Amino acid sequence: MPTRPLWQTAVWTAVGALLIGLALFAATWASLDAARRSDLARARDAADNVAHALGIEIASELRLVENALTSVALDYRHQTDTRPAAERLRAAVAEQHALVPFASALRATDAAGAVVVGLPQGSAPVFVGDRDYFVQARAAPGAIVSEPVFSRLTQEWGIVVALRLQSRSGEFGGVVYAVLLASHFQRLFAQMSVGESGAISLRTDTLALAARYSAAEPHSTRGLGGREVSAELQRAFAQRREAGWYITPTALDQVERITVYRRVAGYPLTVLVGLGTENYLAPWASSARRHWSIAGATFGLVVAVFGFMLLQHRRQAAITTYASRLARQQSLILDNDMIGMVRAQDRRILWANRAVERLLGHAPAGLTGQSTRILYPSDAAFEETWRAAEPALRRDGRFRTQLKLATRTGGALWVDLSGAALNDTESIWMIVDIDALKHSEEQAQHLALHDALTGLANRRLFEDHLRRSAAQARRSGQAFAVCYMDLDGFKPVNDRHGHEAGDAVLRAVGLRLHNELRANDTVARLGGDEFAWILSGVTDAQDVRPVLQRCMEAVERPIALEDGTPVTVGCSIGVALSAVLGTDEQELLAAADAAMYEAKEAGRRRCAFAATGMGPERP
Numbered sequence: 001m002p003t004r005p006l007w008q009t010a011v012w013t014a015v016g017a018l019l020i021g022l023a024l025f026a027a028t029w030a031s032l033d034a035a036r037r038s039d040l041a042r043a044r045d046a047a048d049n050v051a052h053a054l055g056i057e058i059a060s061e062l063r064l065v066e067n068a069l070t071s072v073a074l075d076y077r078h079q080t081d082t083r084p085a086a087e088r089l090r091a092a093v094a095e096q097h098a099l100v101p102f103a104s105a106l107r108a109t110d111a112a113g114a115v116v117v118g119l120p121q122g123s124a125p126v127f128v129g130d131r132d133y134f135v136q137a138r139a140a141p142g143a144i145v146s147e148p149v150f151s152r153l154t155q156e157w158g159i160v161v162a163l164r165l166q167s168r169s170g171e172f173g174g175v176v177y178a179v180l181l182a183s184h185f186q187r188l189f190a191q192m193s194v195g196e197s198g199a200i201s202l203r204t205d206t207l208a209l210a211a212r213y214s215a216a217e218p219h220s221t222r223g224l225g226g227r228e229v230s231a232e233l234q235r236a237f238a239q240r241r242e243a244g245w246y247i248t249p250t251a252l253d254q255v256e257r258i259t260v261y262r263r264v265a266g267y268p269l270t271v272l273v274g275l276g277t278e279n280y281l282a283p284w285a286s287s288a289r290r291h292w293s294i295a296g297a298t299f300g301l302v303v304a305v306f307g308f309m310l311l312q313h314r315r316q317a318a319i320t321t322y323a324s325r326l327a328r329q330q331s332l333i334l335d336n337d338m339i340g341m342v343r344a345q346d347r348r349i350l351w352a353n354r355a356v357e358r359l360l361g362h363a364p365a366g367l368t369g370q371s372t373r374i375l376y377p378s379d380a381a382f383e384e385t386w387r388a389a390e391p392a393l394r395r396d397g398r399f400r401t402q403l404k405l406a407t408r409t410g411g412a413l414w415v416d417l418s419g420a421a422l423n424d425t426e427s428i429w430m431i432v433d434i435d436a437l438k439h440s441e442e443q444a445q446h447l448a449l450h451d452a453l454t455g456l457a458n459r460r461l462f463e464d465h466l467r468r469s470a471a472q473a474r475r476s477g478q479a480f481a482v483c484y485m486d487l488d489g490f491k492p493v494n495d496r497h498g499h500e501a502g503d504a505v506l507r508a509v510g511l512r513l514h515n516e517l518r519a520n521d522t523v524a525r526l527g528g529d530e531f532a533w534i535l536s537g538v539t540d541a542q543d544v545r546p547v548l549q550r551c552m553e554a555v556e557r558p559i560a561l562e563d564g565t566p567v568t569v570g571c572s573i574g575v576a577l578s579a580v581l582g583t584d585e586q587e588l589l590a591a592a593d594a595a596m597y598e599a600k601e602a603g604r605r606r607c608a609f610a611a612t613g614m615g616p617e618r619p
């Protein structure tokens, strides 16, 4: 299956993580926005309730004040008793002031503006004829509410409600007015619950600040009489004069508030109630922080999971690449033409490569399903190999040996066979052709132990066999004889016919001795024209004589040289019997050699038995 390139997976992973992140953040934002809206709506409702309640309260107070002023004015107009006018006015003002105790003062002036009633005892004369409210009240038929004024008497800010006094004939007689101090409204506002950063203010229609309370500065008089307002307030007032709301930092203290305003019904005053957004939205803000943290953590988790998946994919891709490279290498190795490979299960061939065909002649397809016995030259070799291989495979997981396998045509091939266990039943076998190596090894070994000229055993091999015969004789008591032979008249052949001819004679003698003796009698050429052999199972001269006779006759038969010229040589033989001399091989060989010289001395072409007391003889 073609795998997608890593960079593509990385891009898709990043896009996926980004989309999930966007969805997550959008959902969080939407949910928080809805929560914020609902919190704001609740804040607005709460502020509106306060504004509404205060509006009613202030309107009712103003109405009470207006009633009090009207009562004084009516009394002044109708003059219902006979008391002097000044006294009656004083009594009326005092009576009405008692009904509006929240007004700091209730006073009356004469037509010129001099306060004539309501001043504290002993106070200096007060003149208000220059005040706007006096001028307005004189001109207006009903009560008027003043802009904020700073009292010359009490040194405090407040508003004044004033009403014209006129006689029955309509003549202007002065003004009766009540002073409502800013501190009075401040106390009223302080009773409302607006939170730590809330504020309540009262403004006239010209936006002048008549009273203000803020929870942070409960007794502050800052801004009173001024018209410093936020742009938001101006915009809201311009759009909806009676009631409305807005959110903005308050001009006076720069605290952001949600402010709801309501006009006091029937009066040129507006109550503004502001709740600090920070304060009011605190639970929302902490919930928002929590939500954003959760969303951030979730997104982090998503990125981590995607990153992990990408890493896994990268690892997987690396493994796949490595595996396919390995598979390619493996198939190249398996498909080679040099090393035979066979996979087997329970000694049955599952698969073989092309090299097996080259080495052993079996087509790979023909081997599948066959017993591995087919590769061995015999049942014995098959079983013997398995007996050695099976425990080694189980123990070490591998096995190696050198042996001859059978070719399809019945031949044999030396191989280096190594097997490795794949599991309990399966194994893989490698077959390396070492046939040539083995043959050259055998050849080298043969050369080391045989005489190059005659092909007979050399002195080394002879002495080895002699040692074995002696050991066996010591073990089993089986007697043997060592025969030492030297050619007679060989030198003249060399001298007369040349060295080549001498070689031919030596080869012929070797062959004849080989033919006359039994296969296990070990004939050797010890050097020059000296030969020796071991006769096993012989005890005395009697046993040896017929053999010696045969050998002597064979050697003495004429030998035809290459050009057909016949040459003749003889031989002298010395014999040492183990039954006579014991089983020390060195002693036996030396004794046979010495006996051979005895025979030579005695005239050649005869044999001599060492240490027997018998003289050399012609057998």
Ligand SMILES: Nc1nc2c(ncn2[C@@H]2O[C@H](COP(=O)(O)OP(=O)(O)OP(=O)(O)O)[C@@H](O)[C@H]2O)c(=O)[nH]1
Pocket (backbone or CB within 6 Å): 453, 486, 487, 488, 489, 490, 491, 492, 494, 498, 499, 500, 501, 502, 503, 506, 527, 528, 529
């Ligand atoms: N052609 C040939 N001659 C060899 C070889 N090895 C030794 N000789 C020769 O064989 C001869 C052996 O000498 P002798 O043993 O005196 O020969 P002989 O004539 O049989 O004399 P006796 O042994 O005393 O009877 C020497 O001339 C050697 O040079 C060989 O491998 N090939």
